[in-house]
Amino acid sequence: MHSESSFTPARRRRRRFLVPTVAAGAALGIAVTAGLTLASPTLAAAAPLAASAIASVAAPEATAASLRDIRVDAQSTLLAARVAMTEATAVTDDIGATGLDIGLPDTSIDTAALDEATDRLSKLDLVPMILVPGLTADAARATAQTSSRIAELREHLDAAKAQKAADDAAAAAAAAAAEAQRQAEAAAAALAAANTPDGAKATARQMAASKYGWGDGQFSCLESLWNKESGWNYQAYNNNGGATGIPQSLPGNKMSSFGADWQTNAATQIAWGLDYISRSYGSPCAAWGHSQSVNWY
Incomplete structure (x- = not known):
């Protein structure tokens, strides 16, 4: 049987190993935060998660759920971005197909930022996890801007369609009234001729x-x-x-x-x-x- 004192050096060795590891992770997290802050405000927003990801070396169970959430959020944002791209194409095609004046001097949608953000986020498996939250935020912001422009164009297009429908209905009613008047006059003329x-x-x-x-x-x-x-x-x-x-x-x-x-x-x-x-x-x-x-x- 070993005495309790015989285990003490081993325990102390393990403790000495863990503490520097966590400390190193925290230090690296601080360094990453500082670097990201200087490089990009968007990426700086991801710095706490970056530090958390680094610290997961010491405590993987504590951050696994957070990392899954980051990935799910990125995938959802990517899907929303792709939907926005499809809708942007659809509304501009609709405007061109109708040939209507929707009351706006410019009917285009600038999707350059959304294209870039979507392209970056689509390479999720190739991007370090510490950068994913920042890329997700960029894509979400570009999606919101594009969706706002789509809504503006769609609103004006719907109004133009409604106005055209009203104008067409009024024109059809006027044409029907004119035809009815013509027929009545023709009938009256025919009757007058027949009555001689x-x-x-x-x-x-x-x-x-x-x-x-x-x-x-x-x-x-x-x-x-x-x-x-x-x-x-x-x-x-x-x-x-x-x-x-x-x-x-x-x-x-x-x-x-x-x-x-x-x-x-x-x-x-x-x-x-x-x-x-x-x-x-x-x-x-x-x-x-x-x-x-x-x-x-």
Whole structure:
């Protein structure tokens, strides 16, 4: 059995070995801090972590979690930087594709700093751990600047798109209104032309042929019949009995079965009149013969 005193020199030797190691790590950490402070404020911010990394030679278990955090933070920052690069390209492409004036004299994004910071941080496995926090900070700052510029451009682009959509909608509405007005005027002009005696005869000739198969001979009888009844005047009115319009419908509102505009549209009156002749006499010439015999049809 050994006495307690026999272990004393060994313990003392181990203590003498550990204390200089820690002291050396601390001294080197101070030296690194001083050097980084002179070289770069950003890298100087990493100096405490650098000292911690050096001290990990003496106490690796105490700093392992911190080193993992540094690496995870660097990887997350690198991912965010790459996303910002992609978004920067996308927004400038969108602006160019739309061809819109977004209200800014310059629509470019200066990504030089972000490119450099991303390139450095992408070499994470080749960079001493004591420099990683500083490079991460550089990349985060460049990412924030780029993201701010992206947001500014995107905001102006969205506003320009919204304005264009509103302008297009207003132009489409104006065009639709103009077309509706044109069609209304064309319809009014066509109605006015059809409501003249000559226009009414042309309408009757076309309807008689297309719907009933009545040719020129039948139309000649129809022309004579309605010359006698109304002179082909859609406003004709017989004060003695109340017969109305070109076919002298009695009463006039019978013609409403062919259109609510029977009082103002010669074509509606003609459609009713031809139907009446077809049902009652079979043809215009038969109706004209009846009219000549009894003075009405």
